[in-house]
Amino acid sequence: MAENIIAHSFAGFDESQLQFLVTDCLMSLMRCAGRLEAELADRDDGYRTLLQRARGDPALVLDIAAREGGVTGELLALLDLVTLHSWHRGLSILLADARPAVDAHVGPPGTAGFPRTLPGAVLSALLGLAEVQEGGSMEPAAVHRAAAGLERCAELLRDDDALDDAFACVLSAINLAPWLRPAQRESATGLALELAEEGGSPDNLCFARARRVEFLVAAAEEDPGRRIEAFDAFEAAACRLPADADRRRVVLRCLQACLERAPYLHLLLPVLAAALPPDERPDGLPDLAPYQAATNPLWEGSSAEWLQQRQAFGGWLVQVENARLDAARQARARHAAGAVWADWSIFHPGLREAVPHGTSVLRERDLQNFLLVLGHEVTHVFSMVGAVGVASLAMRWALLELEITVATVYREPPYQLAPPDVLRLKGIAPLRVPRGGLEWLDVLLLAELEQTLEVARKIQVLEATWSPWFEGLAVFGEAAADPTMNALTYSPTTGVIHHLVDRQPAQLAQEWGVEVAAAVRRARDELEQMYSGALRSSGAYRLRTYLDQYAPKYQAGYLAVRAVVSAWRAALGEPLSGAEAFQVLLHATRFGAYDALPHLGLPLEEFTGAAVRLHLEWVSNLAAAAAGDLRRLAGYIPDPERPGLRFGWVKGKLMEDSDEDAIAEETVRLVERFGRETLQSLRGPLAPVWRVADADERCAHIMEVTASSLLNARAEPRMLSADAVHSMISRQLILPIGRTRAPFWLIRDGHFLACLIRTMESSGEAGAPSYDLLIFPLPEESFEELAREVEARGEYRMEVARVADLADIRLDGSGALARGDGRNLIVFRYGEWSYVQVRGLGTGAGQVDESLLDDIRARLAENPVFDAHAWVGGAQAPGARRALEWIDAVEDWTLDLSGLEVDLGPWARRLRDVAVQVLENDPPVRVEDELLRMALGDAAAARLGQHGLAPLAQAYPLDVAKLTRFLDASGRMPVQDDALDALAARVAETLGPLMARTPHGWDVARAETLGHREE
Amino acid sequence: METVVLASHDRFEQAVAAASRIGRGEAVEGLAASVDAAVLGRVEEAWDGIVAALREGFRYGREKAAALLDAAVERTEQIIQEAGARGREVHEILLQRLREYAQETMHSTLAQVPATIQLGGGSYSLTTVNLTHKLVVTGSVKTNLMEAFSLAASREIEISADYVRAAE
Secondary structure, three states: OOOOOOOOOOOOOOHHHHHHHHHHHHHHHHOOHHHHHHHHOOOOHHHHHHHHHHHHOHHHHHHHHHHHOOOOHHHHHHHHHHHHHHHHHOHHHHHHHOHHHHHOOOOOOOOOOOOOOHHHHHHHHHHHHHHHHHHOOOOHHHHHHHHHHHHHHHHHHHHOOOHHHHHHHHHHHHHOHHHOOHHHHHHHHHHHHHHHHHHOOHHHHHHHHHHHHHHHHHHHHHOHHHHHHHHHHHHHHHOOOOOOHHHHHHHHHHHHHHHHHOHHHHHHHHHHHHHOOHHHOOOOOOOOHHHHHHHOOEEOOOHHHHHHHHHHHHHHHHHHHHHHHHHHHOOOOOOEEEEEOOOOEEEOOOOOOOOOOOOHHHHEOOHHHHHHHHHHHHHHHHHHOOHHHHHHHHHHHHHHHHHHHHHHHHEOOOOOOOHHHHHHHOOOOOEOOOOOOEOHHHHHHHHHHHHHHHHHHHHHHHHHHHHHHHHHHHHHHHHHOOHHHOOOOOOHHHHHHHOOOOOOHHHHHHHHOOOHHHHHHHHHHHHHHHHHHHHHHHHHHHHHHHHHOOHHHHHHHHHHHHHHHHHHHHHHOOOOOHHHHHHHHHHHHHHOOHHHOOOOOOOHHHHHHHHHHHHHHHHHHHHOOOHHHHHHHOOOOOOOOOOOOEEEEEOOEEEEEOOHHHHHHHHHHHHHHHHHHHHOOOOHHHOOHHHOOOOOHHHHHHHHHHHHHHOOOOOOOOOOOHHHHHHHHHHHOEEEEEEEEEEEEEEOOOOEEEEEEEEEEEEOOOOEEEEEEEEEEOOHHHHHHHHHHHHHHOOOEEEEEEEEEOOOOEEOOOOOEEEOOOOEEEEEEEOOEEEEEEOHHHOOOOOOOHHHHHHHHHHHOOOHHHHHHHHHOOOOOHHHHHHHHHHHHOOOOEEEEOOEEEEOHHHHHHHHHHHHHHHHOOOOOOHHHHHHHHHHOHHHHHHHHHHOOHHHHHHOHHHHHHHHHHHHHHHHOOEOOOOHHHHHHHHHHHOOOOEEEEOOEEEEOOOOOOOOOOO | OEEEEEOOHHHHHHHHHHHHOOOOOOOOOOEEEEOOHHHHHHHHHHHHHHHHHHHHHHHHOHHHHHHHHHHHHHHHHHHHHHOHHHHHHHHHHHHHHHHHHHHHHHHHHHHOOOOEEEEOOEEEEEEEEEEOOOOOOOOOHHHHHHHHHHHHHHOEEEEEEEEEEOOO
C-alpha cells in the first residue's frame, strides 16, 4: 500500500505537526519525479542553464522563459524537480516569494488557469506548501492550494495507471482536511475511495473507507440528508478492518471517533467489534458470533446452523435496517412521487428503499393511494415511451455530444481528451478564458456554446409543451380508467399493476380448482377489483386536490383530455368507458405524436412556436378521430393471425403499422433523425441573425460566418448509431419500481442465497417497515461466482431491485410470455454478479428471456455514459452553468480583425439570457391557456384559467365537492342524474359552461369547434 | 371598562382564509404527483362543509345555521373514518384550521380595542384586556368546530379593558 509517513494516523493534527504534514506531502510529490524527469529527457543544455538560474530565483526564470519562448511543461517540470530536491536548502522561501509571478502561469485552484498537467499540478502543490512552510501556519488558502495540487496530481497519475502513487498523493491531501473546505474534503475522500477500489489493495480500501466515513459524518452534521451515506460508509468500513495491527488501530480510532459523533451509527457497534480479532476486542462484550454471522455473507456451516444464528441476530438486524431507513428518509421529500424525463424512471417515497415482494403490497399502510400514485407515474413513463419521450431522449444525446465537443476542444489544456475521459471526470471543466482580447477560437466557442444552450432550452420547451397533456392523461388514468369496466383487455399501466403481487399461477389453479389460464385471469381480476376500489373511494378526493390546490399544473391538461373524450363519445354515439378511452389516449400519445414534433433544429423562437402550434393541432386532430378508428382500437385484442400487427396515428387517423420488427427499425431511424436534426441547431441557415436583436452589421456577419463554419462539423450523431439506439431504447423499457441494499448470506450447504429485504417502507396500521427473508438455491456456478465477488469486495449488502418490463408483449415459442405485459422481476446484484427471478403473475417461471436479462443488466448497471447523459440533460444543467461562468469571466467582447473591431457583446448577452433561462427552467411556454381555450371554448377557459375553481368555491362552497365528484364519475361514464341540472347551472354561472347534457348523460362540455376535422 | 366588539364580515373572511391556508399541499416539481392528494382532498371537502356552516352562522345566527353545522359535523366524521389509516392526518389538519380560525378571530378582535382613549379632556392608555369568551382547546374536531361556530354565530365578543390616565 501507499507508504505516506503519517498518512494513516488520522484526525487530530494541529499546527505543531506542520513540518510532518509538509514532509508527507513532499514525499508524495516525489512520486511524480520520474514522470517529471521524463518531460526533460530530450532537452538540451539550455535547460541546464535555466536550472542553475532557477536555483537562484524561480520567479525570474519564469519571467525570462515567458519572454523568450513561453512557459512550457518542460520548464514547469524543471522547476518542480529543482524545488523538490532543494526544498530543505531553503528554496521554499524563494518559491513562496515568487507566487505572484508564478500565478500568472499556474492559476490558483478554482480558476480557469489551474493546471491540468502534472508539472503544473506539482508546482501548484509546492507553491501552497512553500507558503505554509514559510508562513509557519496552516493558512487556509495556502493549504487549499497544496491540497488541490496534490489532488490534481492524483487524478493525472491515475490517468497514467500509477494508482499507488495517485493514492499516496490524495492521502496527503486528505491529511490537510482540518484546514480544507467541505467540498474539497469531499472530492479528495471520494477520489481516494475510487483509487483504492481500482487499485485492489485491501488495506488501502480500509483507509479510504475510514477517511470517507470521517468526512461524511461531519457532512451529515450540517446536512442530515447525508446520513444515509455516512451510515453505508461506516458499515462498509466497519465490517472489514486492515490486516496489519498498527493500521487496524488507526482505522479503529477513526471509526470510534465517528461513533461518538453520530448516535445514529450506534447500532453498528457490534459490526465493528465483530471485525476485530478476538484478542483486540474490549472486555464485556456479548457473544459476537451472531453478529459475525450477520455481517459475513459467506456461511460455511450447515443451513440448520445458519438458521440458528439467524434467530440470534434477526432482531438486531431489523433494528439496523430500520435505523438505515431512518437515515435514508432524511434525504428526500416524502410528499411526492414523480417520473423523470431524462431516463424514463420513476420515484416513489415509499419505494426508494423497499422492494415489494410476495403479497407485501397488500399490507401497504395507504394501499389505495399507493396504487393510484404508482399508476399515475407508470402512465407518465408509458407516455414517454413514444414520440415525445424518444425525441427528448435523442435531443439529450445530441446535447451530450455537443457538450463533449466543447469540453474536449475548448477547455483548459490538455485540449484533447477522449470522450470517456471527459465522462469519467463527470465534471464539466472550466473553459479557457481569453486573456487580452478575443481570438477566433473564442468566437467559435461562442457559437458552439450557443448551440448547447439552445438545445438544452429546446428540450425544456418540448417537455413543457407536452407536460400538461401528460399530466392530464395521468390524472384521467387515475380517476377514470377503472380496469373492471373493460372486460376484454387492459391498459399497459394496468399490466404493471397486475404484476405487483407475486402469485404462482399453477399453485393458484390447484388451490382454486381451475385451469392455469383461468387462475391467471382471476388473479388479474382480483388486482383490478382492488385498483377499482381505490379509484372509486379515493379518486374523487385526489381529483379535487389536482384541480383545486394544484390547478396550474393539472387543470388544463385534465380538462383537455376530458374534452377529447367527450368528442369521442359524441362521435361514437355511445358512452365510451374511461378505461377504453384511456387506452386509446395513451396509445395515441405514444404512437401518434410523431407528426406533432417540429424540426428539432429550428431556432429556439421558431421551435417554441411550432412545438405549441403542432401540439394544439395534434390535440384537435385527436378529438376529431373517426368513430371507426376509435371502435377498432378501444378494447382491441391482438389478432392471433397477425401477432406482430401494430397501429400508429397520422394526423389523428389510425394506421396499421407493418409489424413489430419494422417498427423497431423505424424507431431507430427516427432517433437518428432526431439526433441529426438537433445537431443542426444554429448551423448555417438555421442560425438567423435576427435572434440577436441588437447585433450590428459586423456582429451579424461574424455570426453568419461562424454558423456557416459549423456546417463543417459532423452532421451525423456519433452516439446514435443503430446499435447504440437499439440498446438505449431497450434499456429504457425496464422500469425500476423499487430498490434497496439488503444484507445477504451465501449458505454453501445447499447453495442457498438468503437475503433480508425491506418489502414496504410503511405497512399495517402503524406504518412500520416490513421485511421478508428470501431463501432460495442458486445454480452452483452462479453461487461460486457470487462467492468470489464476496471474497473480493467484502460488503454484506447486495442491491435488490424490482423492475417492470414495459416492452410490447411478446410470446416465446411455447406461447409463454417472453417480454412485456408490465411483468415484474426481482433482480439481485452484487458487483458483476446478478440473478433475476420472474415475479408477479409469472412467479415460479424458470427461464428469463435472454434479451430481457440483457436489458435489465444494462438498466441497473452503473454506466458512466448514461450517467453523463442524464446529468448533462438534467435539472442541474451543468453546461449552462459553465457557459454562464465563462461568459461572465470574459471582460471584453471586442474581436480585433486586423484593426477592424467587432463588438460581439450583444451576441454574448443573448447566450447569457438563454443560459439563465436554462438554469432557472422558468416555464418557456404557457400552453395551458391555449389548451383550455381550444378544449372548452373561450368562456370557460378564461375564468378557469385565471381563477380555477375559486369563483365556485366562493359562491357555492359545497358545490366544489359536487363538481369534482361529477368529473370523477363522468370520466368513467357519462352520469345519468337529473339533479345535476342545478349544479350545471351554478357551474356555468361561476366558471362557465363546463358540464353538458348528452344523450348518454351528463359529461364534460367541450368547445363547439373541438371534434370536427377540418379537411 | 367592559365593551362588546362586533365582528365584521371582512374580519370573518380573513380568519377563514387564514385557516384555509393551513395544511395545503407542498409544491411538486416536474412530472410528479402528491402522494397526499387524497388526504388533502378529504380535508378540503370536510372544510367546505365547515366553512359553509360558519358562514351561515355568521350571516344568520346560530339557529338558522344549526342544520348546516350538524351536516358538517356528520360529514367530517364520515370523511375521517373513510380515510382509514390516514384519518388521523385529516383530523389533525382540520383541528389546526379550526384553531387558526379561532386565534385569528381573537387577534382581530383585540386589534379593534383602542390603545388609547380620550375622555373628558384626558388621555387614557390601555393596560390590560380580558376576553370573556373562553377558548376550549381539545383534540376533538367536533368540540373545536362547535367553538368556532359559536364565535362566528355570536358575531360579538365581550371584552373588558382597563385604562389608566396617561401622565401629563
